[in-house]
Amino acid sequence: MRHFLDFEKPIAELEGKLEELRRTTDAGGLDLHEEIEKLRDKAEKLLAATYAKLTPWQKAQVARHPERPKCLHYVEALIEDWTPLAGDRAFGEDAAIISGLGRFRGRPVAVLGTEKGHDTETRVKHNFGMAKPEGYRKARRIMQLAGRFNLPILSFVDTSGAFPGIEAEARGQAEAIARSIEAGLEAPVPFVATIIGEGGSGGAIALATADRVLMLEHAIYSVISPEGCASILWRDATLAPQAAEALKLTAEDLKRLALIDTVITEPLGGAHRDTAATLASVGDAVAAALDPLLKLDGPTLKARRRDKFLEMGRSAVA
Structure with missing residues (x-):
């Protein structure tokens, strides 16, 4: 059964009625095909109207949708001959960050991503996509490996942020994130990052200091979550909708501010309504971004990447 968000309740009611009519027809009862077509058309129009005017807070909810494609879905669909690599060679393995080698449309690549998990078991296994220092040190190791063997880097970002636990701080969380950012900036190979869900704070930037940053239409990317921002500024997490508006965290806002390079259109109703189409669209967008970088x-890549991120800082100050 499809999971509906709070603002989708009118859509859920129409689709529920539509399903009832289908069951009645399939059971050999009345011929309700005409009514089904009218109701389907009404539901599609309501879905289109709703998604045409989503608020930043509603986009945040879509970005967090439990049925939204996760990092491993993209790896499985887009990467051939996948060989996962584990461990940071210093402390241990962190399942929140996926890493490995494979082929993207026939070309050898190194792949990184944050994996949230899709059910209770996998969410716990991957720590809900919140990486610890060993995860970012693993990411740094893979970026350096990619540079050594001249492999383009592809990353898929979906995290609410780095793990905030005391053990992560004790093991050098901030330093690990900074070193991962540094490795991304210094990689002598093409680097394409895609924000597929949430892009939260330094935990996202650590895997997104790329030549090209792509972002799905209903993904979000921000220095802090709306709830965290509201709690800090107003001591009230219920003001998250207002914080989401102020943070300018939508793909449209970030493209206008030149903080990302490309917005990838999602299927009507969000990526979770047509996973196959979303995966195909992301694959095409990654290929289009990667091709010119290969030349x-x-x-040159390092110099352009450095200038790109320095310019973001200059624009922010200005």
Whole structure:
């Protein structure tokens, strides 16, 4: 059964009635095909109207939808000959960050991503996509490995942020994130990052200091979650909708501010309504972003990437 968000309740009611009519017809009762077509058309129009005017807070809810495709869905669909790599060679393995080698449309690549999990068991296994220092040190190791063997880097970001527990701080969380960011900036190979769900704070930037940053239409990308922002500024997490508005965390806002490069259109109703179409669209967008980068040498890539992120800072100050 499909999971509906709070603002989708009118859509849920119409689709529920539509399903009842279908069951009645399939059971050999009345011929209700005409009524089904009218109701389907009404439901589609309501879905289109609702998603045409989503607020930033509603987009945050869509980005967190439990049925939204996760990092491993993209790996399975887009990467051939997948070989996962584990461990940071210093402390241990962190399942919140997926890493490995494979082929993207025939080309060898290194892949990184944050994995939230899709059910209770996998969410606990992957710590809800919140990485610890060893995860970011693993990411740094893979980026350096990619540079050594001239492999383009692809990353898929979906995290509410780095793990905030005391053990992570004790093991150097901030330093690990900073080193991962540094490794991304210094990689002498093409680097394409895609925000597929949530892009939360330094935990996201650690895997997104890329030549090209792509973002799905209903994903979010921000220095802090709306709830965290509201709690800090107003001491009231229920003001998250207002915080989401102020944070400018939608793909449209970030494209206008030149903080991302490309917005990838999602199927009507969000990525979770047509996973196959979403995966295909992301694959095409990644390929389009990667192709021109392959023509550039390492020093040029590094210099352009550095200038790109320095310009973001200059624009923010201005």
